[in-house]
Amino acid sequence: MNIQELLLARFKTALAAIDAPENAPAPLTRSTRPEFGEYQFNGAMALAKMLKQKPRDIAEKIVAAVELDDVADKLEIAGPGFINIHLSNGFLAKQIPAMVSDAHLGMEKEAQQTVVVDYSSPNLAKEMHVGHLRSTIIGDAVVRVLEFLGHKVIRQNHMGDWGTQFGMLLAHLSDKLAAQEVAETALEDLEHFYREAKVRFDEEDGFADRAREYVVKLQSGEEQCMTLWQQFIDVSIAHSEEVYNKLNVTLKREHVMGESAYNPELAGVITSLKEQGIAVEDQGAQVVFIDEMKDKEGKPAAYIVQKSGGGYLYATTDLAAMKYRSFDLQADRNLIFTDARQALHFKQTEIVGRKAGFSRPETTYEHCPFGMMLGSDGKPFKTRTGGTIKLADLLDEAVERAEKLIAERSTDLSEEERKQVARIVGIGAVKYADLSKNRTTDYVFNWDTMLSFEGNTAPYLQYAYTRVVSIFRKAGVDAASLNAEISLQEAQEHALAVKLTQLVEAINTVSAEATPHVLCTYLYELASLFMSFYEACPILKPGIDESLKQSRLMLAAATANTLKVGLGLLGIETLEKM
Numbered sequence: 001m002n003i004q005e006l007l008l009a010r011f012k013t014a015l016a017a018i019d020a021p022e023n024a025p026a027p028l029t030r031s032t033r034p035e036f037g038e039y040q041f042n043g044a045m046a047l048a049k050m051l052k053q054k055p056r057d058i059a060e061k062i063v064a065a066v067e068l069d070d071v072a073d074k075l076e077i078a079g080p081g082f083i084n085i086h087l088s089n090g091f092l093a094k095q096i097p098a099m100v101s102d103a104h105l106g107m108e109k110e111a112q113q114t115v116v117v118d119y120s121s122p123n124l125a126k127e128m129h130v131g132h133l134r135s136t137i138i139g140d141a142v143v144r145v146l147e148f149l150g151h152k153v154i155r156q157n158h159m160g161d162w163g164t165q166f167g168m169l170l171a172h173l174s175d176k177l178a179a180q181e182v183a184e185t186a187l188e189d190l191e192h193f194y195r196e197a198k199v200r201f202d203e204e205d206g207f208a209d210r211a212r213e214y215v216v217k218l219q220s221g222e223e224q225c226m227t228l229w230q231q232f233i234d235v236s237i238a239h240s241e242e243v244y245n246k247l248n249v250t251l252k253r254e255h256v257m258g259e260s261a262y263n264p265e266l267a268g269v270i271t272s273l274k275e276q277g278i279a280v281e282d283q284g285a286q287v288v289f290i291d292e293m294k295d296k297e298g299k300p301a302a303y304i305v306q307k308s309g310g311g312y313l314y315a316t317t318d319l320a321a322m323k324y325r326s327f328d329l330q331a332d333r334n335l336i337f338t339d340a341r342q343a344l345h346f347k348q349t350e351i352v353g354r355k356a357g358f359s360r361p362e363t364t365y366e367h368c369p370f371g372m373m374l375g376s377d378g379k380p381f382k383t384r385t386g387g388t389i390k391l392a393d394l395l396d397e398a399v400e401r402a403e404k405l406i407a408e409r410s411t412d413l414s415e416e417e418r419k420q421v422a423r424i425v426g427i428g429a430v431k432y433a434d435l436s437k438n439r440t441t442d443y444v445f446n447w448d449t450m451l452s453f454e455g456n457t458a459p460y461l462q463y464a465y466t467r468v469v470s471i472f473r474k475a476g477v478d479a480a481s482l483n484a485e486i487s488l489q490e491a492q493e494h495a496l497a498v499k500l501t502q503l504v505e506a507i508n509t510v511s512a513e514a515t516p517h518v519l520c521t522y523l524y525e526l527a528s529l530f531m532s533f534y535e536a537c538p539i540l541k542p543g544i545d546e547s548l549k550q551s552r553l554m555l556a557a558a559t560a561n562t563l564k565v566g567l568g569l570l571g572i573e574t575l576e577k578m
């Protein structure tokens, strides 16, 4: 149950009962300190102003009118007229059983929306790099949360599989194949392959011309060239899939909807823009001048949709994609995860696309930008020699490092178990380090902090989870079969129960704002509150009252389930033993 929504509904009824004007604001927030209760209703001040009465008098009227006997055991008026709400233990106790073993944590589904999520979207000419790591991880967590809430999610991997750079690559590939190499080997290291092709393009006589011919052949769909292109794309997608598997990400080949898929639509996009007088010719190119975005001299931003030679651009494809998602896929929401440097592009695309009718007005266009991943020197993350870091290598290193740590900590694991733990902890650490940061800020990639068993990290949470489940092992009970009355006596029990009920708020925020860090913070706080509870409230102490023991086991089980499901929503696995 969403307690915040429940409270809000009750306060709105109360406002109506005291004849408050319909537009009276009803702000309800979390309390900042436990002594102020859990929530605070702050509507009295604004209403008092509207009615020209004293805020505290109004607050008293609201308190008298609001019906919260089943939810709160104390309402108190503080300061100028804040109403502090203390949730009752009886109410909280009723919320917990649904969270004990249900994979859905007792949450009701939201109204279903169709949400198109564009994420990962690497450029196939090159190896996936760390920018795509962020897009992949963050996008996948948001996708999982949306599906958990019952929305219909359509994944779109908008891969960069088209463009003039393919001319050079295909010319180079065709030479390699002519020399009896197979595509898989030739393209084993895409970064290396790209460099080789570039050197030939810059230095070798005649190669640049051949590359250009390939561009023309590609654009006209010449059969042999298309076969070659398809080979290139297949190998390159396979590289990405390898990374997705390692990362435990839900993207599959069927979600690929690369730039090339929009080729047949691009001419129509331009015609439509021209016919509507939105695009005009400027030095041979087709350009949209965006009046809504002017520079200091008052010159409107120029958004190019077709080059003077007739070639299309990234922007043209995005306009076609907008149309496809809004009309063909019937998206209610359209989310796109890329780094913040593309913010201007998407802002302009939205203005132009909406003006041209490429989106139904009710479809959202939400660019979800993220900051950069930095090295310890504060500069963009690179290898020691300044090269781009291959994602697959980075993930292998994470697992290796985790394995060393595990070997030092846990001695009673078999070789095989240790490998499994290392994979789950290592990958979890990389993902969580990324997800737990506010998406829009840059962050410093640091092996030691992300792999630490202390602080807001994956290993800490994964370890917290195994600690909780070890209680059931020791007690010899199956958590799923628990079914006891919950009684909350100690402050730590109350605090833990409150936190458990607030998962739904965290998840709703992630869904609305595409910010997985909110769920990370929630899980970290939950784990920390559990640790305090466990210290203060013994469960397995000999001689403990049986009903108290059962009640506390219920709290522990709800915590374990929440940690497991919550980490699962972030795409992070848990372990029964580590």
Ligand code: ARG
Binding pocket: 118, 121, 122, 123, 158, 159, 160, 318, 321, 336, 337, 338
């Ligand atoms: N391939 C692009 C890049 O690597 C990201 C594409 C994002 N999606 C889009 N519809 N433009 O920067």
